[in-house]
Amino acid sequence: MSFQIKKNASVYDICIVGSGAGGGMAAKVLSEAGYKIALMEAGPHFDPANAEQQTQLKWSYESPRRGAGSTRAFGDFDMAYGGWEIDGEPYTRKDGTKFDWFRSRMLGGRTNHWGRISLRFGPLDFKRKDFDGKGENWPIGYDDIKPWYDKVDKFIGVFGTKEGLPNEPDGYFLPPPKPRLHEMYLKKYGEQMGLPVIPSRLSILTKRIDNRRGACFFCNQCSRSCTIYGDFSSSSVLVKPALEYDNVDLFVNAMVREVLTDENGKATGVSFINKTDMEEYQVKAKVVILAASACGSARILLNSRSEKYPNGLGNSSGLIGHYLHDSTGADRAALIPSLMDRKRYNEDGVGGMHLYVPWWMKDASKHGFTRGYHIEFWGGMGMPSYGTGFGMENLNGLVPGKDGNMKKAGGYGAGLKDDVRRFYGAVVGMSGRGESIPQKDNYCELDPNVVDQYGIPVLRFHYKWTDEERMQAKHMHDTFEELLTNMGGILLGDRPGADRDYGLHNPGRIIHEVGTTRMGDDPKSSVVNRYNQLHDVDNVFVMDGGPFVSQADKNPTWTILALAWRASEYLDQEIKKMNV
Structure with a gap:
């Protein structure tokens, strides 16, 4: 009304x-x-x-704007009436x-389409x-x-686990979802580097808490806003x-x-x-x-x-x-060969990450900055589309072929279809989200x-960004590359340098x-x-x-x-x- x-x-x-x-x-x-x-x-x-407003549980081809291009900032079906x-x-x-x-x-x-990462200061x-x-x-x-x-x-x-970390206050948590395969890799190799890879804290109901809202049924579409109000x-x-x-x-x-x-x-x-x-x-x-x-x-x-x-x-x-x-923001991704050619199964999970890394250093001043950042992970077998999640267009070198020999990815026709099937779910990425000094x-x-x-x-x-934020982004890329390389990953794209502010997103792009x-x-x-x-x-x-x-x-x-x-x-x- x-x-x-x-x-x-x-x-x-x-x-x-x-x-x-x-x-x-x-x-x-x-x-x-x-x-x-x-x-x-x-x-x-x-x-x-x-x-009439629901977009959850619909295929991309069901968009009434199909063929006209996306009219929403985060995709045609995401619940963002507006944008930059x-x-x-x-x-x-x-x-x-x-x-x-x-x-x-x-x-x-914005609460209709956000990542629902729900952290206490x-x-x-x-x-x-x-x-x-x-x-x-x-x-x-x-x-x-x-x-x-x-x-x-x-x-x-909010789901999560009590970790007892000094500046990451524990709260009242619902059970977290189990990590997916790519997250298990990230946890294994992240912990070898000394990173605290812990369950995420997202405001998504993994079990019911009242009679108004249903529990998550793991469709991985929280950005479309939940029809049963299972997310916040x-x-x-x-x-x-x-x-x-x-x-x-x-x-x-x-x-x-x-x-x-x-x-x-x-x-x-x-x-x-x-x-x-x-x-x-x-x-x-x-x-x-x-x-x-x-x-x-x-x-x-x-x-x-x-x-x-x-x-x-x-x-x-x-x-x-x-x-x-x-917030500051920088990203990196890699193709993980050991995740290629795997069996297809439903690993949608919640609409967001199941694991993340809170800021782990007591003092980063020796790296040229003092305020920290956390790491968000993405990957897995979500809704496929060429150019999003496969990374073939960003590969600088060769990738393993079925015969074990190295080959250039992508192409046309049957070869392209074959690579899409092989790479599906094998690209893993991470994003840093950090504190800037006012x-x-x-x-x-x-x-x-x-x-x-x-x-x-x-x-x-x-x-204007300052050197504090630039050095923080540089450290993000150091960490990303070490973790992805330890996983055996083939890095996608070029590492941004000082001339590109070490990959910092424009202020305002993180929407914080x-x-x-x-x-x-x-x-x-x-x-x-x-x-x-x-x-x-x-x-x-x-x-x-x-x-x-x-x-x-x-x-x-x-x-x-x-x-x-x-x-x-x-x-x-x-x-x-x-x-x-």
Whole structure:
């Protein structure tokens, strides 16, 4: 359902902008507390169990867009309504910046198609400055957020194993799936190198935890969003139950322009463009929660200008948009001859890796960097397609033929078909995902000359990698090559050198951007307090990745969820105390 609210509409208790991890969690917690909520989403309604929207368990040739090319960032069937480029919604760059900004325009946002890697930050991750003197510490520590990590584990579900690693906190885990053949190889040779190859921690139900959601049936298609809600998507797990309450109204296709304020500087609601009729409407609310993504929320705040807030709402520090940072990323793959010519069988498993390597070094400073990275593995006998998973087009040399002699891979006709069958499941790859050190000069700001199709000023990005990130990527490739070579692999492609930043992906490509509304106790050096509340305006909260002081070598979603739950409970208490 969607609504068109004019200025004389009734006043909501809370308006939540964004329905992803943070906004969905806020909707869950605060709807259960009984508040009248307006939930704003810039895209359409989405439910993976809806037959018209379902893409799970379909063959590629069943696409209604077959022959027209993919219209989704991660493939025709993946649940990503949006991407790094969206028609009518540009963004700009300056000074040679290569930042790529991913937007997801659908109920549940990016949580419908993410990798579901669900890691807690550790004690060191909140206090990195104490360790290496770089960046800033969070104003909170692991013990402050641990109770909410526990709640998230129990409510949403995550599989894994208790390992007792010092900066990889254990949680409440469901049984992990068994490793597949290529993962057994990785574990064997990784452990010989001293790498801690352990079961992954993914928010996928390997057994049922409630009567709303089914257990994973191992179709390996989590990126298509689960029809039985066996994995975590905000739309399925958080928003859908919240909408069952009469006190939650969902506004879809609602592009929020700004937070409205009164003469005293208090927030009074939001203004938005209804994408259906392109008209502007207002929603009135006593409290506003921004959860539109780190850059999306920063954009709304910067656009919320008034006589009292000429530089944007909550921006007395001048730091909104600054300290933007994304995870580092680099990849490598190899053909493993001992995995060729094997029997076909179903090894789909969950939609993601069954094993991974958490950061294992206590101090990497001798390698030229101080913050760590984890390693994600991929491979196996998934859905085949030439050029994806076979690697023949990237082989620099010869490969073993059936007769034992070396031959060039690929070609045409029967020879190509024969090689495809032989190579299927024999390519193994790995990706590093690491921590970058926040820099004030990495930022997003409003472009003074460009607006989107809704007339809203767009973001302009400035972002540069430093030698810390480059040396980290170099170390990733050293590790990748050693592991793949030890497995007897034939490396695919060329190793990137310094002229290519050692293979670092463009910032923004890992889609872990955080830090634009950083958390802190001092209003002069931060935007929100330790409960995600704007220092300048006490009835506005930010509950996405924006408040992150630093990223850690972990994916941010689990921490966004825990912080949003914590901040929502704090907001509930403050309202009851009549402090907000």
